[in-house]
Amino acid sequence: MSGTCVIAGGGPAGAVLGLLLARSGVEVTLLEKHKDFLRDFRGDTLHPSTLQVMDELGLADRVEALPHRKTSALWLWTDEGAVQLVSLKGLRSKYPYIAFVPQWDFLNLVTEAAKEYPNFRLLMEAEVTGLIREDGAARGVRYRDASGEHELRATLTVGADGRGSQVRRAAGLVPVERGAPMDVVWFRLPRDPGDFEDTFLRISAGGLMVAINRETYWQLAYVIPKGAFEELKARGVEDLRASVARLIPFLAGRTGELEGFGDVGVLRVALNRLRRWYRPGLLMIGDAAHAMSPVFGVGINLAVQDAVAAANVIAEPLRAGHVPVELLRKVQRRRTPPTVITQYAQQLVQNRLIRPALAGSGAPSRIPVPPSGLPIVGDLARRFIGLGILPEHVRTRPPGG
Structure with a gap:
């Protein structure tokens, strides 16, 4: 052939x-x-x-x-409250x-x-x-x-x-x-209509979790130290459920839906x-x-x-x-x-954000992360997240087109 x-x-x-x-x-x-x-x-x-x-x-x-x-907004939740990291409203794009x-x-x-x-x-x-x-x-x-x-x-x-x-x-x-200090454990839990609407990153000393709204359920990404999945499994699913309840309290009553580690996927970052x-x-x-x-x-x-x-x-x-x-x-x-x-x-x-948070299990719970502390803010953040550094456009055409 x-x-x-x-x-x-x-x-x-x-x-x-x-x-x-x-x-x-x-x-x-x-x-x-x-x-x-x-x-x-x-x-x-x-x-x-x-x-x-x-x-x-x-x-x-x-x-x-x-x-x-x-979604047009991405949020950061700390122990002190929610901060909007970036809004794509106003981005020069269709x-x-x-x-x-x-x-x-x-x-x-x-x-x-x-x-x-x-x-x-x-x-x-x-x-x-x-x-x-x-x-x-x-x-x-x-x-x-x-x-x-x-x-x-x-x-x-x-x-x-x-x-x-x-x-x-x-x-x-x-x-x-180039190195990565973390892996990611993926799983899902039910979502109620009254829950927060937008995707957010929850960060606290010793723990990070991303929550993605899938309408009927939350797709959750629990960030763990690099290579720590086997240790997490050894502690048992109850430990994972407790981490979810601590980081996202409104999900505490739903963690029983996570029956075991057969319900999770692992991304080796x-x-x-x-x-x-x-x-x-x-x-x-x-x-x-x-x-x-x-x-x-x-x-x-x-x-x-x-x-x-x-x-x-x-x-x-x-x-x-x-x-x-x-x-x-x-x-x-x-x-x-x-x-x-x-x-x-x-x-x-x-x-600057993930490694210190993962290492902070014995540190005070407050981790101040103002938007100005991130490498991209404001209009630059909108363009970076939305369009990237060098957006490409389709230049190819069908034969004779």
Whole structure:
């Protein structure tokens, strides 16, 4: 089998790139190792930058039709009360809000739109096992599905298979770790109509928790010290329930709904990036190129921006059958500044806010965190959270369009 482009990984970066390339007339195959996109506790905050991309692709109405909740404000709750960290009202965008859309719905929407082009193919339960190499260049992938082992040759291979990227490993690319002091335990508890409306971060000495309003339930992210999940499990689910009740008292009467650790998911937080995102015939994007901390909830949006930038650069050369390595370098040059700046801001929050809070179990309960203490405030905060450092716009067009 042969094709022009093969993309490993059906997450936001891979799915959006597949759609953009197919729309541009490129023969593209997207490989996803799971049987569907239905996996809970994945990032699902679509920021204005991503909503704008969907609008430019003519998909805004389809996104709007998905089950979702909009919010224009993010809050910080301390022991002293609530502080609004940022409001997106006033952002110069058609979409001055964050849409909380289940990621599986978003990925289904994007891949269904891509399937409308005859030159797009999606292979589910197809796990990449290695790279095909010829003359010092990547020429496709080896993958495994229910019927056995296969080879898929391509002009360009794109690794968009996440922070544990098999493509990256096969290429011998090793990211530089920037460090993260925490992991995140995800679970859900019922929500009552009279509860607080907006998403918020609750912080107290020795504890942090993010609460995301899902209308009928709260999706909760309990932040724990790096590598501490086994210790948390050893203390028992009652300890986790007590932490929830202490941090968010209005949930105290509902913690019994958390029956055990089978009800939770764990995100092993990583913050890293490759020094080089490409090799001849190979390009890495999204988490495979740069794992983002969950701070600011921008991971999906950085991945989508990578996909748009990559398509803008490589679509026409791919259609012509050749992508010089200089163009792959151009993609990295384009996306490195927003990646580096965003990761730097995430490190500041990790080091100045999260690390002291996690270490403060024996300290006084009051942790003063005025908005001015954060690395971004006011108008800059709106733009940083909403649009990012370098928002990308769809420049590709269908053939003859």
